Amino acid sequence: MNQVDVIVIGAGAAGLMSAAQAGYRGRSVTVLDMGKKPGRKILISGGGRCNFTNENASPENYLCGNPHFVKSCLSRYTQHDFVELVDRHGLAYHHKTLGQLFCDNNAQDIVDILLTECEWAGVNIKLRNEVISVSKTEIGYSVTTEQETLSCESLVIASGGLTMPKLGATPIGYKVAKQFGLNVLPTMAALVPFTLHQHDKERFEGLSGISIPCEVSSEDGAVFKENILFTHRGLSGPAILQISSFWRAGQAVIINLLPDINLKQQLVDWRESQAQKSLKNSLATILPKRFIEILHESKAIPDCNINQLTHAQIDELVNYIHAWQIKPNGTEGYRTAEVTLGGVDTDELSSKTFEAKKAKGLYFIGEVTDVTGWLGGYNFQYAWSCGFACGQYA
Numbered sequence: 142m143n144q145v146d147v148i149v150i151g152a153g154a155a156g157l158m159s160a161a162q163a164g165y166r167g168r169s170v171t172v173l174d175m176g177k178k179p180g181r182k183i184l185i186s187g188g189g190r191c192n193f194t195n196e197n198a199s200p201e202n203y204l205c206g207n208p209h210f211v212k213s214c215l216s217r218y219t220q221h222d223f224v225e226l227v228d229r230h231g232l233a234y235h236h237k238t239l240g241q242l243f244c245d246n247n248a249q250d251i252v253d254i255l256l257t258e259c260e261w262a263g264v265n266i267k268l269r270n271e272v273i274s275v276s277k278t279e280i281g282y283s284v285t286t287e288q289e290t291l292s293c294e295s296l297v298i299a300s301g302g303l304t305m306p307k308l309g310a311t312p313i314g315y316k317v318a319k320q321f322g323l324n325v326l327p328t329m330a331a332l333v334p335f336t337l338h339q340h341d342k343e344r345f346e347g348l349s350g351i352s353i354p355c356e357v358s359s360e361d362g363a364v365f366k367e368n369i370l371f372t373h374r375g376l377s378g379p380a381i382l383q384i385s386s387f388w389r390a391g392q393a394v395i396i397n398l399l400p401d402i403n404l405k406q407q408l409v410d411w412r413e414s415q416a417q418k419s420l421k422n423s424l425a426t427i428l429p430k431r432f433i434e435i436l437h438e439s440k441a442i443p444d445c446n447i448n449q450l451t452h453a454q455i456d457e458l459v460n461y462i463h464a465w466q467i468k469p470n471g472t473e474g475y476r477t478a479e480v481t482l483g484g485v486d487t488d489e490l491s492s493k494t495f496e497a498k499k500a501k502g503l504y505f506i507g508e509v510t511d512v513t514g515w516l517g518g519y520n521f522q523y524a525w526s527c528g529f530a531c532g533q534y535a
């Protein structure tokens with residue numbers, strides 16, 4: 142049957158959620174995806190265990206041109222609603238840090254829940270079916286894939302962003318938005334590791350694998366307190382991924398290497414307890430030894446004993462360690478990014494239904510829209526929230 146009520150492009154988190162909801166309303170629904178499996182990003186997420194939501198999700202955890210849009214969306218289907226859904230399916234899961242909920246077994250459990258919901262709702266999922274183009278018909282839309290042309294009354298675009306092209310990311314969603322006159326905000330890789338300029342890369346590549354709990358800030362004031370991780374290409378770790386969403390080319394990031402220690406006070410204490418000990422060896426007891434050696438080689442740490450430090454040196458050192466500045470060369474880009482910043486301008490969409498204001502029956506949900514969550518289960522929560530809301534109307 143080539144005519145259905147609803148076509149959903151994308152069998153990812155947002156697409157499967159919306160398809161099941163529309164199906165439960167008695168709509169005939171077909172989901173089209175170019176992949177050979179549904180929910181491929183869910184399967185690789187959270188190190189294979191899918192951080193499927195965050196207990197503390199709130200609008201402040203998202204970047205979007207219109208914060209009210211996110212507020213409205215999250216309030217329609219909250220993290221508690223999604224937890225209620227997974228509880229109903231008997232999912233085994235656990236709480237990690239910072240409100241993050243992960244599967245005990247693996248991410249396939251989440252995909253299975255969505256597929257079960259789709260099956261109960263009578264949704265037809267067609268895989269290995271890449272959508273090439275979309276056009277307007279008298280009653281709705283026609284969608285042409287590599288194999289066939291299908292028609293529908295409501296078309297839901299849940300085709301995701303540009304991250305991880307090897308997992309089937311395509312710009313089809315942005316292309317359709319522009320085709321129907323919708324504004325698309327510039328896109329950029331986010332939640333992504335930084336690469337370093339050659340001199341810093343050479344200085345720090347020996348630290349690959351070392352992780353330090355830090356507080357990382359962007360030049361415009363975003364702050365995240367989590368670990369940073371040195372890699373053979375540059376810097377990664379949760380704090381770096383978080384700040385990458387706020388960083389712009391040419392800016393520095395500011396890293397407090399000892400967020401839980403007042404270094405000035407520590408130096409005063411050391412002056413009393415171990416005045417003759419070398420500064421370098423003392424610092425190596427509170428920061429990784431190899432890192433301290435590199436800073437020492439580059440003269441950022443004076444070559445002296447604790448009691449030989451001058452006031453000026455103390456101030457300089459304290460400032461250096463509590464506000465270490467590093468200028469990334471760039472990011473690793475869409476190849477390794479978790480999400481895409483920017484996308485379909487939310488001002489073009491109803492925050493209640495996700496229908497395009499300029500194109501009746503055309504809906505945009507999930508990562509293709511200009512809503513980007515922090516690291517920590519917020520992006521999936523947005524996918525569930527908008528998928529649920531859209532499925533009530535499409």
Ligand code: FDA
Nearest residue numbers: 151153154155175186187192272301309507508518520521
């Ligand atoms: P998603 O990208 O999931 O789905 C889009 C679908 O559309 C894909 O299946 C694709 O094949 C299909 N498609 C695209 N173009 C098409 C075309 N032309 N024709 C047919 N089909 C097409 N978030 C989180 O909250 N917790 C986490 O633990 C993680 N972990 C994580 C790890 C990694 C490595 C990545 C890359 C990402 C995460 N994320 C995450 C982010 C999360 O995966 C992301 O926000 C959601 O998958 C977005 O869901 P969508 O349904 O919008 O797009």
